[in-house]
Amino acid sequence: MKRMLFPAGAAAIAAIIMGLCMGEEGKPQNEAKSEGIALDKPQLDKGMPLMQALKNRKSSRQFSDQKLSKTHLSEILWAADGVNRDDGKRTAPSAMNKRLVDVYAVIEEGIYLYDPGKHQLMPVAQGDFRKTAGTQPFVHSAPLNLIYVADYDRLTGMPRQPEESDKAAWACLEAGHKAQNVYLYCASEGLAAVARAYIEKDKFASAAKLRPGQKILYSQTIGHPAADKGK
Numbered sequence: 064m065k066r067m068l069f070p071a072g073a074a075a076i077a078a079i080i081m082g083l084c085m086g087e088e089g090k091p092q093n094e095a096k097s098e099g100i101a102l103d104k105p106q107l108d109k110g111m112p113l114m115q116a117l118k119n120r121k122s123s124r125q126f127s128d129q130k131l132s133k134t135h136l137s138e139i140l141w142a143a144d145g146v147n148r149d150d151g152k153r154t155a156p157s158a159m160n161k162r163l164v165d166v167y168a169v170i171e172e173g174i175y176l177y178d179p180g181k182h183q184l185m186p187v188a189q190g191d192f193r194k195t196a197g198t199q200p201f202v203h204s205a206p207l208n209l210i211y212v213a214d215y216d217r218l219t220g221m222p223r224q225p226e227e228s229d230k231a232a233w234a235c236l237e238a239g240h241k242a243q244n245v246y247l248y249c250a251s252e253g254l255a256a257v258a259r260a261y262i263e264k265d266k267f268a269s270a271a272k273l274r275p276g277q278k279i280l281y282s283q284t285i286g287h288p289a290a291d292k293g294k
């Protein structure tokens with residue numbers, strides 16, 4: 064009898080762990096992988112008509128504790144900054160195509176940097192850093208926070224240096240385009256999202272080991288709306 068207990072207990076624990084790691088579509092999601100998270104290709108033939116998504120676009124601050132599926136995680140990142148053409152250009156425009164703004168994903172398992180070329184999340188820091196992503200309490204428990212970070216070092220060495228105010232404007236506009244793409248994707252998928260300026264900037268910069276040339280601009284919290292709880 065004693066010998067039976069261990070395998071039964073181990074099986075139960077394994078089932079619980081597997082349950083925790085499965086998305087609503089039954090796929091493993093958001094594993095804390097030190098080698099990164101390979102994202103799924105976006106499904107390009109779905110979604111509501113654009114006019115309907117524009118009509119539904121709104122900021123929501125009430126999130127259920129349901130995790131995002133790997134499909135949603137992948138498509139949110141692709142909507143924000145994915146490669147959508149053979150020449151490597153992105154879903155969001157960029158001044159002189161300098162691609163000033165990087166997208167960091169903060170999930171329960173860690174901080175990741177989106178690599179659009181590989182369509183992959185690269186590990187930055189392991190552990191739950193959602194408290195660094197913002198001051199509002201919903202930020203700390205929502206499944207995904209995107210942090211939009213400008214890298215002004217990408218503008219060095221230009222023949223004619225842009226003015227500081229232009230650099231800031233270009234970066235903020237690029238971040239805004241990306242965030243709006245995510246808002247529209249979320250509207251189409253029935254996900255809740257809110258763009259945010261309030262970020263624990265020093266704490267996030269330290270956790271993500273940002274360089275002095277990198278500046279945190281903007282953020283966005285995403286998840287299932289609270290009404291979906293239990294679905």
Ligand SMILES: Cc1cc2nc3c(=O)[nH]c(=O)nc-3n(C[C@H](O)[C@H](O)[C@H](O)COP(=O)(O)O)c2cc1C
Pocket residue numbers: 120121122123124199257258259260261
């Ligand atoms: C630049 C910017 C910063 C914002 N910062 C925050 C924020 O820190 N926290 C928040 O809850 N909402 C924030 N919002 C969302 C606005 O409050 C929201 O867009 C506004 O109330 C209009 O609502 P709507 O998005 O549903 O149309 C921000 C929006 C923008 C454009």
